[in-house]
Amino acid sequence: MPRWSVSRRTLLIVIGLAALAVVVAALVVPRANVARPPIDVQLLALNDFHGNLEPPSGSSGKIDEVDAGGAEYLATQLRLLAEQVQRPDTITVAAGDLIGASPLLSAAFHDEPAIEALGLAGLDLASVGNHEFDEGSDELLRIQNGGCHPQDGCADPARPYAGADFQYLSANAFVTATGEPLLPPYAIREVQGVRIGFIGMTLEGTPDIVTQSGIEGLAFRDEVETANRYAAELQEQGVQAIVVLLHEGGTQAGGGGINDCTNLTGPAVDIVGGFSDAIDVVVSGHTHQAYNCVLDGRVVTSASSFGRLVTDIDMRIDPSSGDVVEARARNVVVGRDVAPDAAQKDLIGHYRALLGPVAAEEVGETSAPITREAAPSGETPLGNLIADAQLAATDDEQGAVAAFMNPGGVRADLDAGPVTYEEAFTVQPFGNYITTLDLTGAQLDCLLEQQFVTERVLQPSATVRYVVRQAGTPGTGADPCAGTKVDGITIGGAPVDPAATYRITMNSFIAGGGDGFSVATQGANDFVGGADVDALTAYLGANRPVGPPATDRITLG
Structure with a gap:
C-alpha cells in the first residue's frame, strides 16, 4: 500500500474527529448555558361555600353591589378563568367550610349535593374547615369516601352517594388514639415537570366553635408549627413550591375592596407571619371576608363566602429550582350574567325534586x-x-x-x-x-x-x-x-x-x-x-x- 494513502486516511480520520468535536461542542456547550423558561401555573381558589348551590338571597347574594353566587355560575366562572390561560395546568383549591351551616337544599341531604356540585365544578383539593365537623369526624370521612348515611340512608337509592371527587386535607386535626392525622396532611401535584405541595390547615380553635360531640377523639394542633413541619417534609422530598390552604382568616379595615388589603387584622396575620420561608402562597378563609394581600413577601387571599368570588392566582415557578419566583392574585366576582352551567342546573333540579313541597x-x-x-x-x-x-x-x-x-x-x-x-x-x-x-x-x-x-x-x-x-x-x-x-x-x-x-x-x-x-x-x-x-x-x-x-x-x- 502506498505511503501517501495511509497518511491521507489518517488525515481524514483526524479531520473527521475534529469536526465531530466541533459539532458536539456546538450541541452541548450552549445548552448548558440556556436556562429553561419559567413555568406558569394557575390556581383557582374559593372558601366558605357552605352548601350554597343556589344564589344566596338578600344582602348575602351581593358583593360589590353585584348579584353573585350560585353553583351554576360558579362552575361557569371557573371554566372561563381556566380557558383564559389556555393551558391544561389549572389547579382548583378551597380553604374549608364547603359544607355545614348550609341552606335546606344541601343540608336536607347531609350536604351530599354541595360535594357533588363542587366535584362537577372541577375542585381538586380542599382544606377541612370547622364546619366540616358539624356532624362529626365519621360523617366527614363518609363525605370524603362515599356511602349512604348510616341513619337516613341514601338520598336517592337509584344513585348512591359516591364520595367527593376532590381530596380533603387536614394537617393539624389528629386522632388522639393513634396520633395520626384524620385525613392526609398534604398533597403533591405535578405540572410540566415541577411539583407543587398543598398543605391543608384547620383552625386550631375548632373545639371552641363546634359541638363537642363533633370533634370527640380529635386534637387540633398549632397552625404555624404544623404547617412549618410539613413544609420541611415536602422540601425533603424535593418539593419547593408550597401552598397552604388555611381555614383561618382576617378582616380588612372599613372601605377595603375585594382586591385590597387595608390594615388587615385577625389571626391569619400572625399565623402567616410565623410561616417558614418555604411557604409561598396562602389561601385563607373562615372570616367570610374578601382580601388580596402580600404579607411577609407571600400572597395571602380570601374569596369572601358562598361562592360569590373566585380567586385567580398566577404562580411562576423556576423549573430548575422548583421554587415560586413570582405570584400574583385577583378576586373575581361570580356574577350571574354568564351562561349557567348545564350540569349544575341538572344537579340542582334533581335535588330540588327530591326535596319536595316542604321547602315552599x-x-x-x-x-x-x-x-x-x-x-x-x-x-x-x-x-x-x-x-x-x-x-x-x-x-x-x-x-x-x-x-x-x-x-x-x-x-x-x-x-x-x-x-x-x-x-x-x-x-x-x-x-x-x-x-x-x-x-x-x-x-x-x-x-x-x-x-x-x-x-x-x-x-x-x-x-x-x-x-x-x-x-x-x-x-x-x-x-x-x-x-x-x-x-x-x-x-x-x-x-x-x-x-x-x-x-x-x-x-x-x-x-x-x-x-x-x-x-x-x-x-x-x-x-x-x-x-x-x-x-x-x-x-x-x-x-x-x-x-x-x-x-x-x-x-x-
Missing part, C-alpha cells in the same frame, strides 16, 4: 326585613327575634324566664313578606335543639361577662335588660367571672339576685359550651326540647306579621 310551605310573615345588622351594643334584630321565639317555646312548659341566642348561629336575613320553611331553615341551619337549664344569678352574670372573653354578644330575649360598662374590665379565659363589664341585669323588670335560680333557654350548642361559653355547662336540670328551627317557625306563624324587634335590650354605659 309558608310558615309566617314579616312586616319588614329582619336582619343581622348589629347595633353598637352587638344586638341584631334577627338575633333578638330568635331569642324571643325560643323563650316563647319554653316559657310555659319549662318555666323559662329568659333566652339567649349565639350570633354565629344566625346565618341569613329574613326579607319582608311571606316566610317559607326553606327561608326559616336557612336562617337556622344547624339542627340544634332548644335546651332549658337552671343558672343562678351569679352564673348568669358570669355567662354575660364571658361575652367579653369570647368576643361574641349573646342575643337576649325581650325579658332581659342590662348595662355594659365600657370602662369595666373584662375577665379572663381562666376566670370570666372576674370581669366587671356587666351591670344592672334584670329579668322581667326585676333585678337578678345572685343567689336565686333562673330557668334559662339557649340552643344545645351554647349549652354544650359552644363558642367558648363554658359557663353554660355549669347549668343544672337540663331539658332538651325540640329543634330550634321549629321554635322559629312556630313563633313566625303565631305572631304574623312579625316586625323587627328593637335592639335596646343592652345599654352601653
Whole structure:
C-alpha cells in the first residue's frame, strides 16, 4: 500500500474527529448555558361555600353591589378563568367550610349535593374547615369516601352517594388514639415537570366553635408549627413550591375592596407571619371576608363566602429550582350574567325534586326585613327575634324566664313578606335543639361577662335588660367571672339576685359550651326540647306579621 494513502486516511480520520468535536461542542456547550423558561401555573381558589348551590338571597347574594353566587355560575366562572390561560395546568383549591351551616337544599341531604356540585365544578383539593365537623369526624370521612348515611340512608337509592371527587386535607386535626392525622396532611401535584405541595390547615380553635360531640377523639394542633413541619417534609422530598390552604382568616379595615388589603387584622396575620420561608402562597378563609394581600413577601387571599368570588392566582415557578419566583392574585366576582352551567342546573333540579313541597310551605310573615345588622351594643334584630321565639317555646312548659341566642348561629336575613320553611331553615341551619337549664344569678352574670372573653354578644330575649360598662374590665379565659363589664341585669323588670335560680333557654350548642361559653355547662336540670328551627317557625306563624324587634335590650354605659 502506498505511503501517501495511509497518511491521507489518517488525515481524514483526524479531520473527521475534529469536526465531530466541533459539532458536539456546538450541541452541548450552549445548552448548558440556556436556562429553561419559567413555568406558569394557575390556581383557582374559593372558601366558605357552605352548601350554597343556589344564589344566596338578600344582602348575602351581593358583593360589590353585584348579584353573585350560585353553583351554576360558579362552575361557569371557573371554566372561563381556566380557558383564559389556555393551558391544561389549572389547579382548583378551597380553604374549608364547603359544607355545614348550609341552606335546606344541601343540608336536607347531609350536604351530599354541595360535594357533588363542587366535584362537577372541577375542585381538586380542599382544606377541612370547622364546619366540616358539624356532624362529626365519621360523617366527614363518609363525605370524603362515599356511602349512604348510616341513619337516613341514601338520598336517592337509584344513585348512591359516591364520595367527593376532590381530596380533603387536614394537617393539624389528629386522632388522639393513634396520633395520626384524620385525613392526609398534604398533597403533591405535578405540572410540566415541577411539583407543587398543598398543605391543608384547620383552625386550631375548632373545639371552641363546634359541638363537642363533633370533634370527640380529635386534637387540633398549632397552625404555624404544623404547617412549618410539613413544609420541611415536602422540601425533603424535593418539593419547593408550597401552598397552604388555611381555614383561618382576617378582616380588612372599613372601605377595603375585594382586591385590597387595608390594615388587615385577625389571626391569619400572625399565623402567616410565623410561616417558614418555604411557604409561598396562602389561601385563607373562615372570616367570610374578601382580601388580596402580600404579607411577609407571600400572597395571602380570601374569596369572601358562598361562592360569590373566585380567586385567580398566577404562580411562576423556576423549573430548575422548583421554587415560586413570582405570584400574583385577583378576586373575581361570580356574577350571574354568564351562561349557567348545564350540569349544575341538572344537579340542582334533581335535588330540588327530591326535596319536595316542604321547602315552599309558608310558615309566617314579616312586616319588614329582619336582619343581622348589629347595633353598637352587638344586638341584631334577627338575633333578638330568635331569642324571643325560643323563650316563647319554653316559657310555659319549662318555666323559662329568659333566652339567649349565639350570633354565629344566625346565618341569613329574613326579607319582608311571606316566610317559607326553606327561608326559616336557612336562617337556622344547624339542627340544634332548644335546651332549658337552671343558672343562678351569679352564673348568669358570669355567662354575660364571658361575652367579653369570647368576643361574641349573646342575643337576649325581650325579658332581659342590662348595662355594659365600657370602662369595666373584662375577665379572663381562666376566670370570666372576674370581669366587671356587666351591670344592672334584670329579668322581667326585676333585678337578678345572685343567689336565686333562673330557668334559662339557649340552643344545645351554647349549652354544650359552644363558642367558648363554658359557663353554660355549669347549668343544672337540663331539658332538651325540640329543634330550634321549629321554635322559629312556630313563633313566625303565631305572631304574623312579625316586625323587627328593637335592639335596646343592652345599654352601653
